[in-house]
Amino acid sequence: MRLILPALILLFPGLAAAAAAPSPAEIVAQAPNADWSDVAPERLLVMKLADGGRVVIELAPEFAPVHVANVVRLARSHQWDGGAVTRVQDNYVVQWRVHDEASPLPEGFMARPPAEYERPLKGLDYTPLPYPDPYATESGIASGWLVGREGAQIWPAQCYGVVGVGRDMPPDTGDGRELYVVNGEAPRQLDRNLAVVGRVLQGMEHLSALPRGTGKLGFHTDPRQDVPIASMTLAADLPAALRPAMQVMRTDSQSFHDYLAARAARRDPFFVHPAGGVSLCNVPVPSREKKTKHD
Secondary structure, eight states, X not given: OTTHHHHHHHHOHHHHHHHHOOOHHHHHHHXXXXXXXXXXXXXXXXXXXXXXXXXXXXXXXXXXXXXHHHHHHHHHTTOSTTOEEEEEOTTSEEEEEOSOTTSOOOTTOOSSOOOOSOEEXXXXXXXXXXXXXXXXXXXXXXXXXXXXXXXXXXXXXXXXXXXXEOOOSTTOOOOSSEEEEEOSSOOGGGTTTSOEEEEEEEOTHHHHTSOOOOSXXXXXXXXXXXXEEEEEEEGGGSXXXXXXXXXXXXXXXXXXXXXXXXXHSOOSTTOSSOOSOOOGGGSOOOEEEOOOTTO
């Protein structure tokens, strides 16, 4: 093989390029610090499960400012502390609630938020994806978030790891006391039908691996099956030493451009036939814990 491979490369120069092409994971790992942006602690929600698992959620006030404000107020009034995961539906969502929905609402809480399901594109940086989308006229990335688009309107896509607000039948829009996270193939039929308040940046495994509920729609039939929540706290309210320092990849960077191209046409050695295209939710924006000088 030591003799044959160089000969093949001489005959087929493209083979060398294919063999050397980095994978998406390698591109992310090699991205320089300048291609990452810090997530402000005011945008991070830290969820701790009673078993010690930690989930870090980036909030999305650009898309659902009223719902996000409600969620923050609930966190600051400790209404998530003692709450529970009450629903785990396979290949769909994991859902949780505050400790007592009959508790007095915090000051400034909006009991009937508007339907924050879409917003104007104006004011956000936007890059379209050059591939068709069955759920939108166009899809792309707006200020670092995966979105669908129709004309001047955009909406966050219901991709794996996206956190939304549970609600009852319309016109109810949910008030933030019940949240869910997508734990399977993107249910894009939910786009523009529920308010998206964030995305999981770290710790998704603590939610996606939970035992599935046995009741209708994955709800637990016995309260003893509920997964207790120890706390949900805004990172800005934690002592500096306990705050998660998260970063997301800048979607205007060369690293993200290369990552997107690699996701669309895998040319690393494992792949025989590059797909030549990619669905929106198959391009999750990379995130990482911020590196220190000692890393």
